[in-house]
Amino acid sequence: MTAFQPKTYQSQVLESVEAYFQACHELPSPSIAYTATTERLWGRGLAYNPLSGFPTDMPYFCLRVPTGGGKTWLAAKSVALVNTHLLRGEHSVILWLVPSKPIREQTLRALRNRQHPYHTALREAGPITVMDLDEAKSVTRATLDTSTTVIVATRQAFQVEDEECRKVYQSSGALMRHFDNLAPAQRDELLKDGQGAEQTTPYSLANVLRLRRPFVVVDEAHNSRTELAFDMLARFRPSGVMELTATPDLERTPSNVLHSVSAAELKAEEMIKLPVVLETEPNWQQCLADAIGRRDALHKLADEERRAGAAYLRPIVLIQAEPRRAGVETLDFERVRIELITNHHIPAGEIIVATGEEKGLEKIEADYKLGIADPACPVKFVITQKALAEGWDCPFAYILVSMASLHSATSVEQLLGRVLRQPGASHRVNQPLNQSYAFVVSRNFAETASALRDRLVAGAGFERREVTEFVIAARAEQARFDLNNGHVVFQPVPVSLSEKPDFKALPKVIKDKLHWEPKLNTLTISAPLTEEETETLQATVKSEAAVAAIAEAAEVSRTTAIEFFQTPAELGERFRIPQLALRVQGQDGLEQLQLFDDPEVLDYPWDLSPFDAVPTADDLAAMGAGLKVSEGGEIDVDDASGKVVSRFLPELQRDLGLVYQPENWDAVRLATWLCRNLPEPSLTYASKQAFVAAWLAELLRREDFTLARANLQKFLIRNLIEARIRDMRKLAVGKAFQQTLFGDDAASRVAVSDIYAFDFQPQAYAPSRDYVPGTSEFGYFDFRKHFYGRIGDFDSKEEFECACWLDTQAQKGRLQFWVRNLVRREGSSFFLQKADGRFYPDFLCQLPRKDDMPGPILAVEYKGADRWLSAEDDRLIGGLWANLSEGRCRFVMVKDKRWDWIEEHLA
Template sequence: MTPFTPKTYQQQVLDSVEAYFKACHELPSPALAFTATTERLWGRGNPYHPLTGFPADMPYFCLRVPTGGGKTWLAAKSVALVNTHLLRCEYSVILWLVPSKSIREQTIKALKDRSHPYHAALREAGPVTVLDLEEAKSVTRATLDTSTTVIVATRQAFQVEDEECRKVYQSSGALMHHFDNLSPHQRDALLAEGEGSERTVPYSLANVLRLRRPFVIVDEAHNSRTELAFDMLARFRPSGVLELTATPDLTRTPSNVLHSVSAAELKAEEMIKLPVLLETEPNWQQCLADALARREALHKLADEERRAGAPYLRPVVLIQSEPRRAGVETLDFDRVKHELIANHGIPPEEIVVATGEEKGLEQIDATYPRGIADPACPVKFVITQKALAEGWDCPFAYILVSMAELKSATAVEQLLGRILRQPNARHFADQRLNQSYAFVVSRNFAETAAALRDRLVAGAGFERREVAEFVAAALPEQARLDLEAHAGRVVVRPVAVTLPEKPDLKSVPKPVRDKLSWDSALNTLTLHAPLSEDETEALKASVTSATAAAAIEEAAEKSRTTAIEFFQTPAEQGERFRVPQLALRVQGKLQLFDDPEVLEYPWNLSLYDAEPTAGELAALGAALKVAEGGEIDVDAGGHVVSRFLPELQRDLGLVYPPEHWDEVRLATWLCRNLPEPSLTHENKQAFVAAWLTALLRRDGFTLARVNLQKFLIRNLIEARIRELRKQAVGKAYQQTLFGDDAASRVAVSDQYVFEFHALAYAPSRDYDGRFGHFDFRKHFYGRIGDFDSKEEFECACQLDIWAQQGRIKFWVRNLVRREGCSFFLQKADGRFYPDFLCQLPDVAGQPGPILAVEYKGADRWNGAENDRLIGGLWANLSEGRCRFVMVTDRRWDWIEAQLNRLPVPQR
């Protein structure tokens, strides 16, 4: 099995999930934990929206990941986090819901396939069993007691209204043994039939799930957000709900979005092909011919890359034909296929049709081991009518051709998703192979571009604020009509023309009329927006004289050329922004310093005291009280209520009784569940065994109790080891970077530079004007990440003023925790992200120095000593290529001193 290396954004998503689960236990409720975690992660706490019909503080959250971001892999990786950090149990039941039967079959196949990355991710939870719903209806108690059991099903399969699926709620002799020796508490919690003495509890799968308190994963959650769907979920008393979707509901029943991945992050991590280059053409045959020419050009590029060592690639065209309609001539799949064969000489075997009746793709998948991506497969064109089969995936798809204007939202959204995935999740040397292409039969480019952007937002999960730059015109003459792409950065001057007659504006279509005004006193027609050629023809038809028509023609030409002034950002102008990074010499070779683990330091746990601390003992004592009696509280109405997680721990303790392990077996389990790559197994085992032995010598800590609390113990030991390692790393960091001979070990080299790519800027929040408004003209990108304070905003304004004066070439608001989009300097205990990076003016034809600016409020100045040290070291080692300044109290003169290369005043 080929090892799967997660992308940086994927690891950050998982880190956010782990942080939330830990906070659920540290704070009074998962609801408070959600707001606190989002505050810590993103600088602004998001409100928590409980689900109606569920406990108000049940952990319920959403991961927003756009199309192509690997949602299924993230879900599989999350299972181990659920067991370890939320449920704190060795095994769990996971109810994995998908939107359709085809997605269900694909998910089950991948999760069961031991060579698939999904299965490898799932196995991190320990022994796992993957079942479909039919298999789950006869699952044994032994299976649930000895493995994490993942039941994959469609949401519809659990609806009582579906007659075929009612077996989920009916008694089954195969499940009877699950209900032996239940406590009264457990039996009262089950679904029952009848009342009073007639009350009977069916031995149903639904009741097995209620006993086991499943954690629910909802894939493509936007398809499942109905009251009926939530009612269905509530029947199983879930321990938590995780939604994964590209397009979360933020209004009707708002999802609790814990982590939101942007399309720019996927682009930066080489997961998707952006931008989508759009070209419109009113003649369908010419539109198709243009797409074929593009495919041939891409194919030649792919062959050149392959000869240079790149993997095999055969660009594929997806063609959306029109549906057939009785008595009406349409561009249906037969007509499109005939055009390809008869007029372009395409061999029939290179064309596959995928409609409701034609199952060409299924045949391809059955014939070739790798489906359409197989080198032996000849297919270059896929003709579909509405949408392709759900779950069908082909990163080779590069070009979307739509025979009709973009009206079928569902079909266009799905087809767009198919052309976005980047082959092999890696960039090609030629930028043209890192982009997608769309050819649409249309007369109005601006409307088509707007519709395409709408579909990327509604279906692919792009954010409205970033989508403008991800749909670009392929032709320069069409780019001038795409005002939306330059929103806020374009000036359109009205064009006035005097006419010898009054035009009949009532005869002009309303969209054109809305762009015009007529002044009867001056006989002047004013064009307030650009007119396309088709719109111009419609307006010319409103006058009778050739002179008036010619004047309109000339004015319309001006409206879409000289009357439009675009302001382009440095990134759009093709400027490069490259920042030297800090590197270490390891065994004589330079390598990027992006992980403190590359430091050489003595790390031996046997040197440290393994005795449990007072704080650790207090945590174990508090947890035991909760486990024995359940934690209770009083709500606003004076009613006694139990808190969700303590009640959940009690239930899980009843259904997963701890085994009677001996001390050696328990220590072995703890070591296995303490992943710490910096330690040898023997080193870790000795520390864990000593810690456990010391604990068991204390009064009240029997093997039974310690086994019951083993997950909490695991977390406590992990925290202790992390703190000890942090101390060791801190000493090595100080010696390596700031010791007497640091210059021989640390360097700022051109070998490692961070580049701000044109389409790889992904703020978690854009600046919304909350501290004031300023016309930023020299920011590297059109978007600007949010500012943490008014002083930080004012600092950005000052940088832009200097840039407009020519003292700074351009600058960027640096981002935090957006690794593909932001520059950082590694510290012993984290990363330092300077607030601003400025490219200073060129010197002798070469790029000028880089100035990093960090603004610190007076209340945070004393705690920023390590940031000042690492920033100063980076600048000092750069041999004049980099400068650094930390500012407070609006001391803009400190920045100016760096611009002038003068000594910075001391605070």
């Protein structure tokens, strides 16, 4: 299996987790750390919601990742971060909870498979043992002492009535060794059986977990707090809880969402197929025929690409049939299968049925090495009634056909999740192969589109504002009825009638589109009427004049009353921003360009000097505080108020120090371990070894610091040395950056080129917060010239006013369009690389075309007067980018509402 390459958003999720863990130790409590971390990451600090039944300051957070985003890999990758940055220990116990037994078996197989990316991610935590709950009931002390142990269990296993849960509390001789030589503080924390003199301490798995303070990973967490008795988990004294879900609870028992990935980010990183192209058809046989035609067209494109060298792809149709009901004729799986074979001549071998009775998927998995994705597998149609087998995954699924009008929410959500995944997680040359398709038996397109969007929000984890543009009509005539897509304005159509229609004879869906004003004898149509709805309405009046008037007004409602508004992105406009590139020498000796997106690519010879290998005063203070924690000392009292700030982490570090006894290494072995656990690829091992040995020797020369103490605090020492090396490397990079980009011969080293240009892709704009006109704290403005339908929220009133000014100029024709640039959303953000981070200009504007050539790009950054001085680096890199572009790019930084500074660049 090829090495797994994480996507940019996945790396950013892990960076957020690491930042939170570090902040938990740097700030007074994990709750304060959560607010501070979200403020730094997203510009808005979020309130911390403690988990009911747990200590109020226990680290508890949620990662929100939509369907197809790789939640399980992120969870596996996070284990090393838990050990290193939260627990600061070599090993840990991870209690990994999943929603069902099929998912448990699938997760166990993947985590144990040494070739699987999940196992590879886990191995970053060092020696790993993966087991199920039954195996954990006889886990040895040696296993927990020498490896990070991952116990995979269902959430239901910890419900009070579950037999498996009761066994967790039963005494077992196999666990007796775990309770040898315990300190009094440890024994005091164990669960007891019986009362008074009869009280005993069971050798139970529950007590082993209480000793080891497990970190809890809750996969697919959106239902966990209703299905799972969380107070049972609290009895194991977890060191923290991390939830991963597409749809976190944000209202009843709100999750602490630390990092939220958007569907647009997944689309930008080629993880999912969007948009979903929807087509409704009332005749079920025609609907099925249309889906077959679409599948055949996709298959033809896939074959053409394969002949050109692309990977194998066989588009598959998932058909949701109606369940059988006694005495009622339904579109059940047998009727659909007969239709495919008889009227469409689909070979029986290309069709499988996956229901509670028929196990077609299981047979395919058994017969073919790669399952349904195997090139030898002929299957093109999968018929189901409710939901497919849990854990079944097939990116070849492209088309959802629903015979049930999207009424069965759960199964539709699951089937949608199947068709969204992009094969190979990479875009195809032909755009139709980068989209998903839904064919639904229905007469009402608008209602169906709305229901499909609801399913994407409720099941796939999409944001409500995203789904308006992620479900589009396959046919233009149906798009006219989709008033919820955000880009349609409908003007009500009044019609005078000599008689009142019989509203009692109308179905609700039609009545909702009508309003009768008796004093004026006027019927007002407030939404487009289909031809079928028009006929139904006409049948409720008697006079020919009324029938004719309704026909005329209904025709207007479907045509001239509808005004389509399309954004530049939807109209197919391209918005490409040239980027900074370095001139480098290629392997052939010729000069070539390389995107400048990481200062580490600069040539900066550096090495660590043992002269700098000295613990600082701050380092010594941190180790002193850490020692008090491990000894159970009080370091959590605020000097000003005298109040206890937080006890959770000090007590956790004390407990872990008691249970995980450090090995008695000598100085050489300890230095070797530190070198091995310092990830710094730009340094040679010998250089690291010399630096670490000198730093450690300097530390051990101190009277108050023994080798035993260094063993005890080796993870903290590792973090301190890593921070020191990182700071020194930043200094070296900063010097190289200044010389390369701002030296006398900078133009010979750096260029702004169309070879590397950031392309603002349709449906790849993913704000962490949206500007919502009706509710914005900054005010209302009808933005008409933004590149996308969505607009990222603003950071200040002045920034909002700058956007209003830009949009006004665009409406006057002085700009073509503009975009609110986003921060840390790499699939939808333009940036300029600095020595110590990235600069994301607030606004990017496309100026009008001249002489049939694209106009220049204008980058605008608004800075409050209080931040003007600190923005010198941003002004320098923005000015360099503009100067090297040969007139194609312009840059201006504005303060104090000096719109005239922007005006100078519009000419």
